[in-house]
Amino acid sequence: MKFTPSDMLSMLVGDPQADRMVPPTGFTARLTVITAAIMAFLAVFALALSLAAGRLADRWGEELARSATLRISAPAEQMADQTAAALRVLETTAGVASARALSDDEQRALLEPWFGPDVPVDTLPIPQLIEVIEGDPGFDAQGLRLRLQAEVPGAVLDDHTRWRRPLVEAASRLRLLGWTSIALIFAAMAAMITLAANAALAANAQVIAVLRLVGARDSYIAQAFVRRYTLRALSGAGIGMLAGLIAVALLPAAQAEGGFLTGLGFTGPGWLWPLIIPPLAAVVGFVATQAAARRTLRELS
Amino acid sequence: MKFTPSDMLSMLVGDPQADRMVPPTGFTARLTVITAAIMAFLAVFALALSLAAGRLADRWGEELARSATLRISAPAEQMADQTAAALRVLETTAGVASARALSDDEQRALLEPWFGPDVPVDTLPIPQLIEVIEGDPGFDAQGLRLRLQAEVPGAVLDDHTRWRRPLVEAASRLRLLGWTSIALIFAAMAAMITLAANAALAANAQVIAVLRLVGARDSYIAQAFVRRYTLRALSGAGIGMLAGLIAVALLPAAQAEGGFLTGLGFTGPGWLWPLIIPPLAAVVGFVATQAAARRTLRELS
Amino acid sequence: MIELDNVAYSYGGGELLSGITFDMQPGSFHFLTGPSGSGKTTFLKLCYGALVPTAGHVRLFDRDVRGMTRDDIAMARRRVGVVHQDVQFLDHLPVADNVALPLTVSGRTKIDELANLKELLSWVGLKSRADALPPELSGGERQRAALARAVIMSPDVILADEPTGNVDWEMSQRLLRLLVELNKMGKTIMIATHDLALIRAAKTQVQARVLRIANRQLQLAGADL
Amino acid sequence: MIELDNVAYSYGGGELLSGITFDMQPGSFHFLTGPSGSGKTTFLKLCYGALVPTAGHVRLFDRDVRGMTRDDIAMARRRVGVVHQDVQFLDHLPVADNVALPLTVSGRTKIDELANLKELLSWVGLKSRADALPPELSGGERQRAALARAVIMSPDVILADEPTGNVDWEMSQRLLRLLVELNKMGKTIMIATHDLALIRAAKTQVQARVLRIANRQLQLAGADL
Ligand SMILES: Nc1ncnc2c1ncn2[C@@H]1O[C@H](COP(=O)(O)OP(=O)(O)OP(=O)(O)O)[C@@H](O)[C@H]1O
């Protein structure tokens, strides 16, 4: 059996008469709605977790990937020249968005954790640091090194590869974890809605038998159930999604101090992601009820 | 209605005859088992996530809390004396597990990211760093500072508070996230098992009516259902828990390179945690079925 | 045994039964007739405590139904065998287990009771179907199984609602004979039925009285049958 | 209309029916009798395609049941009104809607059909219970509702399994009159029943033939009634 979206649509708008054939309330009806709601609620959290993990991973990867450091060690009198030469080279390098020599204050701030607040930066033979911000297609580190070697012999390029690798690995692990949990929750949601729809149909065996007895066609009977349960899965998941969004929005300190770990929550277009949950639940409900109804019907002469 | 554990036990061992009164298979029976299994499976993952977050938080908090740095800035000729004096002070300070002056090589390694591999550590007026490892009840940073001021004027104690605060906050956020998700999953598990048990009972209304008609007492009828559904919740959750444990154990690269982010998984006694899931599911199943059976019975004369 | 004292019952609309006073004497044999929808099933349900009267008092074994706990009602039901009009079983258990159900739930599964079960099943013609599941029975077989279930505990009172509606004449005579035997052993019997031929046949075997529900009242039908 | 050609049926054990050949002529009126458990319900189920024979052929409106799709069977059922022995309804819809169900599912809900519905309900004595839910009906009321549902489409064939098992004599005469009227309009009728008095009454109004299932065979009962 295959279902195209248009099949699904025609079923959903279908005969409102057929709709009355299915008991409107009762435990099995509530079961479907509440199951869809609970699973949608969990799915919103999984999505939030996943997106937060993704953001974190992106940030770690990006912050480190997008910046590099050029270190110029030279006798004091050549320092200014070499710095200027290096900046010229960098300005003409494709893929470098900006380059900027750190001021003494900045250098002091960097060193402070190690040497205390009163490092005599000016009197020390400390190398000059140049912060390089990468552009979008990035620069060719190897090529840059060669050019620098020729023009600024005292320059050493550190593109942070060493620092980046473990962080990127950790970040991708976090991302994997997020998507694993989202896949799990979605699979569980599908399984639970399928179960609920099946249980509901089993509970309505008499309805199906009566309809079949009075000459209703299989498609009519299936449609009556499929329409009801698809709408139930849709509305249940809608309720659950809304509840989940509210809960996520209310989560303590969600976006504050976003420093190291971003809060669990949605940002910007991320808020649109949960909107896929109800349609997904509806599709699951549709397919599950369709299959269950056909199976129940086949057992009936 | 209240249930003591002994009530529960006596119900569970109870009359095997009564057991036969409840249909052994069918969709509603499977519903309970599979629901318990799925939710237990998810709960194992939530637990793993939660424990991993907890471990990460602990590590971040601990690594930073347990070490401090003493920085001694002094004229070159006094450096050795002051270092020795500082070490003596530290040795006699309660709460300091060990203290050790960093060698030139180690200092160079620390500085390398900033100045390249050939920092002339010996000729530079670089402060001497002493690594202080805290003992279990920790030392009194304020007291230590006062003593050092008196005996080693050039020493500055950095107990990493500044570095630690955001990390500890991030870690506790992660822990909160873990426990939130575990609370959610457990609540969802309870809700789903309750729903499944209710749906199952609703589907068995005829069984209850027949038993009541032939003179069975409420407690007998309730017991028959409660026993079955408690065992179903227990066994379902057991299956789900095992599947979850296996899945977690098989998770790619779970424990490897544990560097920055620990893998999602259980370590040591953490493996015992998931064992609470099946009993918990059984208790939920017990209470839910008990309540549902009593409610169904009350509606029946 | 069962006393109704100025009882009225209403399902929510007007009163269906009203001012009914009736005392079921031990060892009596009653038929209950009346048009379809007149309230025979309702009357029987009042008699075994499935319905509580909206007015008046029903006493079951000398206790007012209103004052009985649910467990009291359950215990009273063990002394009253009931054949429902729409017979229901535990569909997952074989017929024999269903018939023995009242014994099982009251914890009486001794050997002699089981011998009794076999005899009873063959009397109602279900010996060969003892291992079938209830949904596999024919309409008449279900009714016979329900009657067997109602009498297996050898209860003091047997209330049967249309127990022969789906069985052939010969079988209904056989079932009647079973009930007459039980009555001769001192059991009290009440049968709701539309089958006038059955009533006539019974009258030749036992001193049966015919009650009739008409105009919300319970009347003793005369010799007009 | 409905033809059985050397048909046998077995539920898995021995054969319940065997070598049955029968041709239901349009406009005929049949009674079907036989002891409880002899296979009357099974026979009727073969006649409307609910069971497929284990041997032989059943032809429904000139098409072999084995070759019909599920939708073919559904369409054929619109031409056959069936009263089940254990009547079932959509318990959440009122009686009137349940009786009109065959019209609803075949998309025929015109005004004149609905007028028809009212008349039918009052004929079977359910006018005052039209808004009740099926579980609130008495046993006899349920049977009457089922009969009304079976005839509302004015089908070519009406198969009724014990339609008067739970109704009083007067009402059963009324229902019989309805079926006789339909038969006079050309409908084919078959009624499975144990009620010999009903058969006798029918014979005075219509030329009814009595079939009897005995020893797995279908026999034409003689004038012995
Ligand atoms: N689904 C089934 N599986 C197995 N056996 C069945 C099934 N349905 C009916 N039977 C058996 O087949 C036999 C005939 O059943 P059927 O319902 O046709 O009898 P009937 O003539 O209608 O009887 P009654 O007058 O009691 O309604 C019975 O012995 C019954 O137990």
Ligand SMILES: Nc1ncnc2c1ncn2[C@@H]1O[C@H](COP(=O)(O)OP(=O)(O)OP(=O)(O)O)[C@@H](O)[C@H]1O
């Ligand atoms: N649960 C209910 N709610 C509302 N009305 C009910 C309910 N049960 C029965 N009735 C109505 O009460 C009346 C009497 O019902 P009852 O079942 O007692 O009749 P009865 O004499 O047994 O009829 P029958 O011979 O058809 O079985 C009927 O009109 C029925 O519709």
Ligand SMILES: [Mg+2]
């Ligand atoms: Mg009745």
Ligand SMILES: [Mg+2]
């Ligand atoms: Mg039958």
